[in-house]
Amino acid sequence: MDFHLSHEQIALQKTVRDFAAKEIAPLAIEIDRDARFPAETFKKLADMGLLGLLIPKGYGGRGDTVLACCVVSEEIARACASTSMSYLTHSVLFSHNLTCNGSEEQKKKYLPDAAAGKTIGAIAMTEPNAGSDVLSIETSGARDGDDYIINGRKTFITNAPVADVFLVYVRTDKNLGSHGISQFIIEKGRPGFSVGKPFQKMGMRGSPTGELFFENCRVPAKNLVKGENKALGILMGGLDVERTVGGAMAVGLAQAAFERALVYARTRQQFGQLLIMFEMIAEKLANMSMEIEASRLLTYKAATLCDEGVRCSAEASHAKLFASETSVRVACEAVQILGGYGYMKENEVERMMRDAKLGTIGGGTSEIQRLIIAREVVKRSMA
Numbered sequence: 001m002d003f004h005l006s007h008e009q010i011a012l013q014k015t016v017r018d019f020a021a022k023e024i025a026p027l028a029i030e031i032d033r034d035a036r037f038p039a040e041t042f043k044k045l046a047d048m049g050l051l052g053l054l055i056p057k058g059y060g061g062r063g064d065t066v067l068a069c070c071v072v073s074e075e076i077a078r079a080c081a082s083t084s085m086s087y088l089t090h091s092v093l094f095s096h097n098l099t100c101n102g103s104e105e106q107k108k109k110y111l112p113d114a115a116a117g118k119t120i121g122a123i124a125m126t127e128p129n130a131g132s133d134v135l136s137i138e139t140s141g142a143r144d145g146d147d148y149i150i151n152g153r154k155t156f157i158t159n160a161p162v163a164d165v166f167l168v169y170v171r172t173d174k175n176l177g178s179h180g181i182s183q184f185i186i187e188k189g190r191p192g193f194s195v196g197k198p199f200q201k202m203g204m205r206g207s208p209t210g211e212l213f214f215e216n217c218r219v220p221a222k223n224l225v226k227g228e229n230k231a232l233g234i235l236m237g238g239l240d241v242e243r244t245v246g247g248a249m250a251v252g253l254a255q256a257a258f259e260r261a262l263v264y265a266r267t268r269q270q271f272g273q274l275l276i277m278f279e280m281i282a283e284k285l286a287n288m289s290m291e292i293e294a295s296r297l298l299t300y301k302a303a304t305l306c307d308e309g310v311r312c313s314a315e316a317s318h319a320k321l322f323a324s325e326t327s328v329r330v331a332c333e334a335v336q337i338l339g340g341y342g343y344m345k346e347n348e349v350e351r352m353m354r355d356a357k358l359g360t361i362g363g364g365t366s367e368i369q370r371l372i373i374a375r376e377v378v379k380r381s382m383a
């Protein structure tokens with residue numbers, strides 16, 4: 001196993017790190033305070049070719065690897081977790097999903113604009129009564145000639161207030177359970193489709209989240225992705241990459257909190273000594289550093305398996321679960337190490353603590369990741 005990034009990946013990492021320090025980090029406090037989506041950053045990410053990182057070159061993207069996407073997501077999250085959350089949704093949950101599953105016509109129509117940042121993408125599965133139990137969705141799609149009539153409601157949808165195009169999961173057959181779900185491409189502005197006001201959130205406040213409402217919304221059958229009742233395969237096929245890149249986002253956030261705590265411990269004196277000289281503080285920093293490195297390696301391993309085309313539900317869940325729980329612990333410890341100063345907004349670790357918590361809820365909760373891992377462990381033990 002090769003534990004090293006390639007020269008190209010290291011160069012990409014440096015480019016994104018420099019850009020993020022200069023252009024993303026300075027906005028982080030303000031977009032959190034005002035709950036503002038940083039549209040200007042998205043334009044710059046598009047100019048750098050990063051919005052289309054996983055989109056093939058033939059559709060205006062870079063055609064890069066999942067590992068490269070992890071490297072980029074980690075660097076963006078290190079500067080601002082909210083920005084990386086909206087980035088992940090646009091470039092992976094929307095663009096990569098459509099790259100893998102869309103028809104030639106759909107890819108030509110939607111991917112070049114997504115890569116160029118002319119449109120922002122979102123994905124809508126969750127409903128008020130279907131969260132972890134996502135396959136129980138009730139939003140319905142009834143065939144009517146060349147169209148489907150869609151009725152229902154989606155909630156907690158990242159980018160909803162700013163997105164132009166959505167991948168929406170809809171029940172098209174009540175009798176087929178998890179096999180009766182379809183995915184549709186639905187554009188903003190279609191009659192019968194409206195977006196609610198942004199939610200006021202605890203963290204990730206620069207990444208807007210909202211509700212979608214469908215009232216007799218007529219969508220052409222040609223907007224079906226892969227065909228009627230094919231969404232289960234789409235959903236399952238995308239989870240490994242989505243969870244792996246979600247892990248990378250958590251690694252970046254944890255790294256940022258760790259760096260703040262380390263600098264502080266090396267400069268703050270109490271009882272005539274630097275904090276780092278107190279063993280209890282040094283132990284915290286040692287544990288933080290170890291858990292971040294373990295998270296990063298789990299993420300890189302899962303990304304490498306994704307790039308090799310290997311199904312890796314357990315490895316992707318290991319990465320997402322361990323990295324997101326690590327980022328919660330690390331951000332919390334960073335606040336502790338900064339003491340009262342850590343509790344103040346200007347020092348940013350309190351924002352990181354609030355942002356980190358989303359990682360254990362969105363994209364499948366920690367409890368659901370443990371269920372997946374347990375199921376895989378049993379399956380592999382019987383193989």
Ligand SMILES: Cc1cc2nc3c(=O)[nH]c(=O)nc-3n(C[C@H](O)[C@H](O)[C@H](O)COP(=O)(O)OP(=O)(O)OC[C@H]3O[C@@H](n4cnc5c(N)ncnc54)[C@H](O)[C@@H]3O)c2cc1C
Pocket residue numbers: 089123124125126130131132133155156157158159201204209358361362363364365366367368371
């Ligand atoms: C900021 C934010 C952004 C989001 N973005 C999107 C998005 O872009 N698109 C989208 O479709 N969704 C999105 N979501 C929704 C997210 O994926 C769900 O919140 C998540 O899957 C959990 O669903 P729920 O909130 O309904 O919780 P529930 O499923 O009701 O779970 C509540 C609690 O019960 C636990 N639980 C549930 N089932 C089990 C079980 N079988 N065993 C043990 N414990 C269990 C859960 O782990 C959790 O602790 C977002 C959520 C948030 C908060």
